[in-house]
């Protein structure tokens with residue numbers, strides 16, 4: 001066992017992100033896509049990340065595997081994982097983390113599978129990169145993995161090319177490829193958006209079961225609050241490149257503390273009469289002149305004097321250390337509706 | 342209501358679309374006999390299994406996929422009889438927004454150029470007019486005008502999806518097929534986009550064919566819904582009764598699998614887990630094609646193909662036992678209507 005796989009003391013989180021900020025160089029100048037992103041994931045924990053489209057969920061996941069385009073993206077802050085800082089550890093260490101200790105299922109599965117290699121080759125690839133394993137053994141492991149993700153006659157399917165599979169099967173192939181090295185953490189970016197709800201239910205059950213049986217932690221990025229409610233333990237909400245709320249799922253759904261989280265939940269079609277106008281948050285995220293204070297202020301119906309000050313992510317638990325955090329100084333004064341009201 | 346007597350905007354009969362498999366030795370029955378009308382000004386939802394043929398139906402409606410057999414009429418005109426010249430104008434009126442924004446956006450074109458492109462091709466106004474309309478369309482879908490100067494790789498998944506919506510809306514088609522267009526959007530923006538769709542429908546009488554896996558979305562906006570499984574419709578009818586009491590076992594399973602966005606103590610465990618792998622569209626099961634996964638299947642389901650029949654006015658179903666007393670009586674209701 002090498003240093004990379006040595007178990008960390010059980011009270012330290014598996015993953016610890018502090019002050020993560022991502023900047024892009026663009027033709028129009030530098031642009032700060034995320035700032036001050038901080039959160040932990042414990043072993044076996046299932047964290048759901050939700051938030052506005054474009055707020056930085058995918059790039060946060062990519063930065064954890066150092067997959068952002070290196071020439072245009074700069075990353076500051078720390079990503080602590082098994083005693084390493086993934087932001088600046090040696091490329092060699094990063095290669096051992098990627099795919100092996102941290103697996104990722106990408107938002108766009110069609111572009112993530114290579115059309116010229118068989119399904120089996122692609123699933124076995126990460127095994128062969130990380131371990132010396134014979135071709136026959138790798139193939140056997142790939143078949144076993146296909147079976148685990150619920151694909152019928154895996155011995156035949158292993159030789160198929162991606163285009164021979166339906167969307168749902170391709171997505172399961174991606175999941176099999178991500179899980180074959182038994183990662184400690186699986187980042188799943190919209191893993192079920194392209195699937196019908198019956199296949200989605202199967203895959204979510206599988207992810208939940210894997211996380212319970214092998215203590216794999218899950219970081220699930222999605223816009224589907226139902227998916228978060230049913231498969232995660234914690235919900236992290238992002239807005240305009242910042243974490244604005246972090247809470248146990250049921251608490252966040254019942255009583256969100258940030259006006260953005262509340263607005264997001266109130267837009268659920270479930271809560272509106274059929275064919276009625278859906279509530280939505282007025283305005284849009286500023287791109288050019290980001291407020292120096294609360295970034296949500298221009299759209300917030302609870303804004304008052306004081307909101308123009310920069311907002312820190314405050315500890316908001318009923319008791320210290322309960323893990324509820326919110327980036328709104330008024331959270332004690334305002335009472336916000338969640339999904340039940 | 343009044344629409345009953347009116348001519349449908351699209352009328353499809355016995356539509357079949359087949360593709361050769363890669364080795365050309367067999368055929369994929371992507372659509373295997375589907376008939377339906379889309380009424381002018383309505384929203385027609387299509388839900389169903391991944392790979393069941395929803396996108397192929399959508400592509401056929403907008404002339405991107407020639408049918409293998411069957412007929413399609415647009416406003417009563419046989420689509421097969423339209424000349425190539427007329428087709429170009431005709432096509433403008435029937436647009437589709439695709440599922441995969443990456444495939445639909447040119448990576449070398451700036452966003453505003455992509456949105457302007459169809460306007461320019463249609464010669465609608467001067468370049469600066471087209472540009473102004475494109476920017477306005479981007480703003481309608483919640484994107485800042487500066488986004489126009491960016492390139493696809495610089496945008497998030499949901500931002501790209503909104504660019505496609507903006508592009509389709511600039512053309513103001515009569516029929517718009519939306520293939521999984523809101524899945525990549527956060528709920529607030531999703532709400533905005535759905536409100537925008539509704540507004541355009543009200544103001545310009547747009548007709549939508551809305552393909553999605555999100556049952557809460559499809560049931561919110563659709564007048565009628567069709568449920569697809571393995572190249573066929575299993576059920577079709579008005580939204581409300583279908584959501585409250587589905588007729589087909591597959592619809593029942595779909596509705597029960599929708600994840601519920603409620604705290605754990607308020608959720609009801611009522612998921613019907615579909616057993617078995619999705620059968621192949623190359624060789625669908627005999628008799629009822631849902632039978633390999635149907636928990637109510639009887640011996641005759643394997644031998645006799647259920648007839649597509651109108652069980653009650655406007656509600657169609659393909660199941661031998663649908664509507665019989667006591668059939669599927671342990672029915673879960675769709676939780677969307679519970680709140």
Ligand SMILES: Nc1ncnc2c1ncn2[C@@H]1O[C@H](COP(=O)(O)OP(=O)(O)OP(=O)(O)O)[C@@H](O)[C@H]1O
Nearest residue numbers: 024033053054055056057058059495496497498499
């Ligand atoms: N290569 C790049 N150059 C410039 N900006 C970029 C680049 N990649 C991403 N961005 C910007 O960074 C921001 C965050 O993008 P990201 O893909 O993480 O969003 P997201 O939260 O995953 O959104 P969605 O829910 O729509 O997938 C977006 O505003 C996007 O435009």
Ligand SMILES: Nc1ncnc2c1ncn2[C@@H]1O[C@H](COP(=O)(O)OP(=O)(O)OP(=O)(O)O)[C@@H](O)[C@H]1O
Nearest residue numbers: 167168360369371390391392393394395396397622
């Ligand atoms: N160009 C093609 N060549 C060969 N097979 C095809 C082609 N297009 C679609 N198919 C097959 O036809 C069937 C129906 O595909 P389609 O894309 O219409 O499904 P869908 O219902 O839209 O699925 P999803 O929900 O995953 O988007 C699938 O089995 C698919 O593999």
Ligand code: SF4
Nearest residue numbers: 294297300303307328
């Ligand atoms: S800090 Fe002020 S503006 Fe920001 S979310 Fe809280 S109340 Fe609204």
Ligand code: SF4
Nearest residue numbers: 629632635642660661
């Ligand atoms: S015909 Fe038979 S197998 Fe098909 S849905 Fe009805 S009960 Fe199930």
Ligand SMILES: [Mg+2]
Nearest residue numbers: 058107497498
């Ligand atoms: Mg994303």
Ligand SMILES: [Mg+2]
Nearest residue numbers: 395396440520
């Ligand atoms: Mg499709």
